[in-house]
Amino acid sequence: MPSSAVRTFTDPEDYAAAIRQGTYELTVTQRGDFTAKLTRIDLHRLWMQRFSENLPRVSHIAGWGGRAVIAFRTRPGPRLLSSGVEMLPTNIVRYREGQSYYRLSSGFACYGAMSLPVAELVSLGATVAGVDLAPPKDALIVTPSQTAMAKLQRLHAAAGQLAEGAPEIIAHPEAARGLEQALIEAMVECLSTGETGGDRSALRHHAMILRRFRRAVEENPDQPLYIPEVCAAIGASDRTLRVCCQEQLGMSPKRYLLLRRMHLARRALRDSAPTGTTVTEIATRHGFWQFGRFAGEYRSLFGELPSTTLGHPRA
């Protein structure tokens, strides 16, 4: 049964949890009031999402087996990296089946995603376009013709507008089928006629290191992590890890782990009773030893002092 939903969020964690593919972690990297809009449309076999976020952030997206996933920008804007490659208004990222990856934005970002069952896309590629559309072994950048790209973006936007203004049309099976057909055709045209990116062996190696890095983070969901133990665990030097993170996350691992510790500290401050603990104890527990600097960074990231968060625990 086709369906759609449009939701707006002010809490990054709620937003991350609502994304269909499952974003394990979303870290906002700049101060401000976070707002995001998520449009989710499930047609018969084609699923799509539209995203709009106002603040820079880095997120990790979980792999999705069985479906062929693509993503592209729906509006131009500041730098947007996905799996270490830059998403431009003129290109599409095709992900490997089950691929987990990082997505990094450096400001206001609008982008969309579409997915079809792998078998369905392979069959369509063979019958409609005469090309092999099996998911790539690694994420690929595809640059379709301007016309094909514009068509896909237009149809994707139209579906988003319907979800917002006339969701009953999407819910109607026949109307949904028509929309789905048009979108699938546009998708196949883009993927079958577009030019694909060149050599990505270095990126592949870096992606492997990032996967190990990610695993180390996931195995310690509530623990602050530090560079020495991470380097020892994943078998990559500080320098190599820095290059990989800069490429895929747009920041050094030190900065990434610091932001992560900052978010863990915020969670601990929210979950603590103000009488039972102090900001200093929580700060040191999360590796912050310069308290003035911690308070300054915390404030610039979350818009309030740590003592304010501790004084107002989450209900």
Next chain:
Amino acid sequence: MPGSVTSVFGEANDFAAAMRAEGCCFGLLVTGPGAFRARLTRVALHRLRLSAAEEHLPRVALVAVPTDMILVSLPSGSGPAPIWGGLGLGAGDIMTLGAGQRLHMRTDGPCRWGAIWLPTGELVRYGSALTGMSFAVPAAALWWRLRPAMMRHLRHLHSAAIRLVESGSRAMIDAAAAHGLEQQLIHALVECLSKGSVIEVDRATREHQDIAVRFEALLRTEPERVLRTAEICKTLGIPARTLRISCEEQLGMGPTEYIRRRHTTGGRQVKVS
């Protein structure tokens, strides 16, 4: 299990005993007049130990590093830093003394110092992981000049932990806090030892350091007897002039004066265990 303590001492013997409890042999001889006063703060993390001291009287001591540890000495606070092996420690410098090594540490008046003790194996392990190469920990005493940002970071980490203990905070007994501090200190030290520049120490000073250590060891073989300079020189195989220069440089006084003080300071003198 992390733990920490700050102690104030009115007796040199007690101060030296506290240092010995840290795992390093520590002979200490007060060399100036006045009432002895010192404050020592010790922080035991999981594998690393930190210490910081504030002393008011000049003294000389022999520091011996345990066979599985490395000692990193760094300036603490403002004011004069200790003199290690006859060489002062600049505000941007650290000194490392490897496993099993001995060296004299002297102060010429009120002094503050900080130290980090860490297992050599840990430093090698993390040093190799961070640099991606085999990481050798120097055994000999080395003086390092660090980039200002590196030095600031190392001093911040050290002094923040010491300040917390001195202020009575519970933070330093928290296992997660101790782990985090330890990781950050290891990272900072690996950076220092892989990117800092080693300050050249001339051959003569190295020889004098070695002579002073051997001289001290000889005195300890017969603690009750007053050895004569000629006898000492003969045993050590060096001319009297070399012995005198070495002692003045390393101990802050000539050999005769040093021997005399060892015997006359009575209760103040602390024998190396």
